[in-house]
Amino acid sequence: MKQKFRGFSGRSLSIRAKLMLFAVLLAAAAIGLVWLLNVQFLEPMYHNRIEKSLAATADMYAAIIKKYGVIEDTSSPGGVDADFFAEITAVSTADVLSGKCLEISNAERNLVHSHSISYQCALHPNTRIAFSESGTTDWNSLTAIALRTRVLLQGDMTYLLESSGVEQMVVCRRVADRYVVMVATDLARIGEAAGVIGFQMPVIAGVVLLLGLLGAYWFSRWFTKPLSELSCAAREMARGNYNVRVRRRTDDEIGTLADDFNTMAAEVGRAAALQRDLLANISHDLRTPLTLIRGYAETVRDLTGDDPKERTEQMDIIIDETDRLSSLVNSVLELSKYSSGAAGGKPVRFDLAQLCEELAMRYEDMCRKNGCEMHVETDEGCDVDADPDAITRVVHNLVANALHHAGGDGYIGVRVKKMDGYVRVEVSDHGAGIAPEDLPHIFDKYYRARADAGKTGTGLGLSIVKAILVQHGWDFGVQSTPGQGSTFWFETRVFNRTA
Numbered sequence: 221m222k223q224k225f226r227g228f229s230g231r232s233l234s235i236r237a238k239l240m241l242f243a244v245l246l247a248a249a250a251i252g253l254v255w256l257l258n259v260q261f262l263e264p265m266y267h268n269r270i271e272k273s274l275a276a277t278a279d280m281y282a283a284i285i286k287k288y289g290v291i292e293d294t295s296s297p298g299g300v301d302a303d304f305f306a307e308i309t310a311v312s313t314a315d316v317l318s319g320k321c322l323e324i325s326n327a328e329r330n331l332v333h334s335h336s337i338s339y340q341c342a343l344h345p346n347t348r349i350a351f352s353e354s355g356t357t358d359w360n361s362l363t364a365i366a367l368r369t370r371v372l373l374q375g376d377m378t379y380l381l382e383s384s385g386v387e388q389m390v391v392c393r394r395v396a397d398r399y400v401v402m403v404a405t406d407l408a409r410i411g412e413a414a415g416v417i418g419f420q421m422p423v424i425a426g427v428v429l430l431l432g433l434l435g436a437y438w439f440s441r442w443f444t445k446p447l448s449e450l451s452c453a454a455r456e457m458a459r460g461n462y463n464v465r466v467r468r469r470t471d472d473e474i475g476t477l478a479d480d481f482n483t484m485a486a487e488v489g490r491a492a493a494l495q496r497d498l499l500a501n502i503s504h505d506l507r508t509p510l511t512l513i514r515g516y517a518e519t520v521r522d523l524t525g526d527d528p529k530e531r532t533e534q535m536d537i538i539i540d541e542t543d544r545l546s547s548l549v550n551s552v553l554e555l556s557k558y559s560s561g562a563a564g565g566k567p568v569r570f571d572l573a574q575l576c577e578e579l580a581m582r583y584e585d586m587c588r589k590n591g592c593e594m595h596v597e598t599d600e601g602c603d604v605d606a607d608p609d610a611i612t613r614v615v616h617n618l619v620a621n622a623l624h625h626a627g628g629d630g631y632i633g634v635r636v637k638k639m640d641g642y643v644r645v646e647v648s649d650h651g652a653g654i655a656p657e658d659l660p661h662i663f664d665k666y667y668r669a670r671a672d673a674g675k676t677g678t679g680l681g682l683s684i685v686k687a688i689l690v691q692h693g694w695d696f697g698v699q700s701t702p703g704q705g706s707t708f709w710f711e712t713r714v715f716n717r718t719a
Contacts, residue, residue, distance in 0.1 A: 280316070282393045323403075342386075343404050345358050367392065446470065568605070568606075575615065577596055580619065587623065603715040618647040635647075644711040645710055664683065
């Protein structure tokens with residue numbers, strides 16, 4: 221059964237509280253580890269290290285004894301083989317025997333000895349003379365004799381001896397069941413040192429915990445500040461403020477999260493704006509055709525239902541307004557999809573010149589009916605990467621717009637030309653043109669600057685063109701002279717064909 225760790229208030233701990241708790245627990249664990257190593261394990265670890273050092277020294281001398289086999293030599297002054305004595309003298313450097321006592325003996329007596337212990341030796345006690353540090357050392361003390369006998373009987377062993385309040389460790393090696401090597405050294409008062417450390421540990425623990433708590437407080441405050449800002453910004457967005465942004469403070473994952481939040485806020489704000497615009501546009505632009513449809517329908521029902529001529533005229537108006545309403549709804553939805561990016565298809569490579577030629581051919585019949593003439597000029601090999609359906613919609617809207625505003629000569633021009641790595645599409649007419657003050661707004665929704673009185677249309681065609689070209693990242697614009705016509709254009713990078 222899973223349970224959440226909760227604070228005194230019954231609520232889950234905050235990230236800041238968890239960070240502080242973690243830091244305090246980490247400090248407590250570090251203090252416990254230090255106490256365990258420096259108080260509980262200090263003496264065993266020290267003894268183990270000393271034992272290894274003494275054992276290495278004893279094993280070195282035991283190996284030399286094994287090499288010679290028998291080391292007694294009654295003809296030598298010390299009763300020991302001269303070559304053996306010369307070799308152990310050579311290896312007995314200050315580093316090997318510093319602070320140690322060495323004895324090599326047989327069952328009867330001490331054969332070789334070296335004494336470098338500063339204090340009284342438990343193996344070889346020194347009988348001191350009053351007011352003097354010198355005296356007589358007993359190399360065959362009862363303790364040494366008893367230890368030799370026991371090692372010869374039982375084999376290698378380690379002993380702890382005490383002499384005059386000083387504790388010593390002795391490592392013994394039996395060699396060839398005949399000789400005994402004993403290496404001893406004083407043991408420092410590690411127990412007392414551990415006691416002092418143990419006495420200091422509460423003070424150390426208190427200081428470390430206090431510093432850890434203060435450090436955890438400031439660190440948690442620094443760490444959670446960006447998260448608090450993100451939380452406040454999210455609440456602002458929930459209240460409808462989509463312009464809220466957070467500042468990126470760090471270059472880590474939290475900084476990336478701030479960037480992602482800002483991107484999300486921008487996208488949500490744009491979607492909300494599109495939704496508001498869609499609702500406002502529909503509510504505003506549908507009102508007129510709906511009113512006309514309702515008015516004429518009521519007139520047919522109440523007044524002209526028996527007059528075939530008037531009824532037909534009014535029903536035609538209802539049908540026209542219905543078509544206009546349907547076209548308006550489709551244009552508004554299409555604009556919303558392209559503006560939000562929901563209608564963007566996967567880009568493919570295609571010949572833009574060929575697309576414009578094929579589209580221009582579809583308008584030939586319409587041009588003849590309206591007394592217009594289509595002029596198409598294209599260069600070869602104008603390959604671009606784009607959504608062909610969307611670009612078809614762009615060219616279609618521009619040609620329909622030019623046809624809608626054609627001048628007296630009926631000229632409609634479609635030109636596709638390459639220049640300096642780019643391809644440019646131009647759609648021209650010789651109509652009334654656009655006034656300079658209207659040019660900046662010509663691509664705005666529902667903006668109809670030219671002489672459009674009595675002409676059908678939704679006013680969204682150029683807005684859809686703008687949304688698609690902005691989505692593709694292409695440049696576009698318009699050039700116009702009042703009384704001489706207009707040229708709408710867009711351009712993008714062209715790709716060279718490979719053989």
